[in-house]
Amino acid sequence: MNPKMGNLIYAGKAKTVYETDDPDQVIVKFRDDITAGDGVKTESLVRKGYYNSVISAKFFEVLEDAGIKTQYIKLIKPGYMLCKKLDMIPLEVITRNIAAGSLLKKFPFTEKQELEPPIIQMDYKNDEYHDPMLNDSITIALELATKEELDTIRSITLEINSVLKEFLLSKAILFPDFKIEYGFDSEENIVLGDEISPDTCRLWDAQTSEVLDKDLFRKGEDGVMDAYMKVASLLLDETDIAKWNVEF
Template structure:
């Protein structure tokens, strides 16, 4: 398949966003760059973009099937997803089911403590200010979103958490936490954008509690790409694997 790829609109730390022949669609390329610690730790990891695109596409499709509005239009080939072009809202919307990561450094939670209901945390997506944690009043004062937007974002995020958690648990994966980003489509609707991958989620093997996400890279451990491949292998159907000739 020929990719409908026009000019580069934006180059982020892990993805490139290209214009397409359609004014309201973009082609997102998942690169092999992997970063941590505010971009200070950086490496290139062969096949990471390939696995992340497959994992993201599958999880977006599951959300679409559950009636959630996402950017996802298709996977023209591994490495690329075709998406609705969104005007991104600079919020990192984090959902936590199990205490892990920065939460343990900042607050006196117990490692592995579960949250029912889950915690939703919003950080300011802004490298210059190092993504500080926000509250509703700061979000409103910065005019990042309205009260109504926040209500939609919160409700949609809880639904996304439930749908993905159910799907992953059925396949033997725990879903301690994840980060998503929303944007506005051409009609002003709030739509799920960006990616859902081991770069932006924690995935743990529910039997062994093995880490299967970017935490391995943050900790300087080996087996990062093997973990991403394992997640892809677990969540993709036989049909998906056949379609892309995946030989896991």
């Protein structure tokens, strides 16, 4: 039996988190809102939350199968995810496998340059300060995380990158970069939270380099929902589609 949705806990740019009748669990609602440029550019795209939720659920299940702890419990139905309640760490952890986006604006990398080993970048998740890039000294001085916690986050992130790169390549998708977030569970374990979706990743068709993520929206191009739907159709197998009653 699914838990009952309770009071609102938090409303972000594209997701809303609700209490349940279990104090250690929450329901995350994936909304259709899409934003760019620190929320300056905002729109609502029909069924965006639907597809982001099933894509995230698939990624979380792949990671759980690989032994990586996440907050994911199950997808109740497309758009609504049951998760463990986490005390979120205010860091955005960005992993870059291929040079793209803001990295090219700030540093003299060549576009589509392969980055081996991958770059791990941490930003302060804070709208007031526009999510600035951090180093370890600033992170520790702000008491956002300890040196040991940062080492743990980097280690888990590299595992996540390895697992998802391989999984996506098997689906003919390249994985240039992605942003993830972590939190502490009730036992003080550092656990992957938030979402992994075309909103938070760059995803390119491995054959054509076609963009299949939010970059289309950032650049004002058409076909955003076609791209998200294509990602879902490539990632989900028949079992997933039947289990979650996904409709294309």
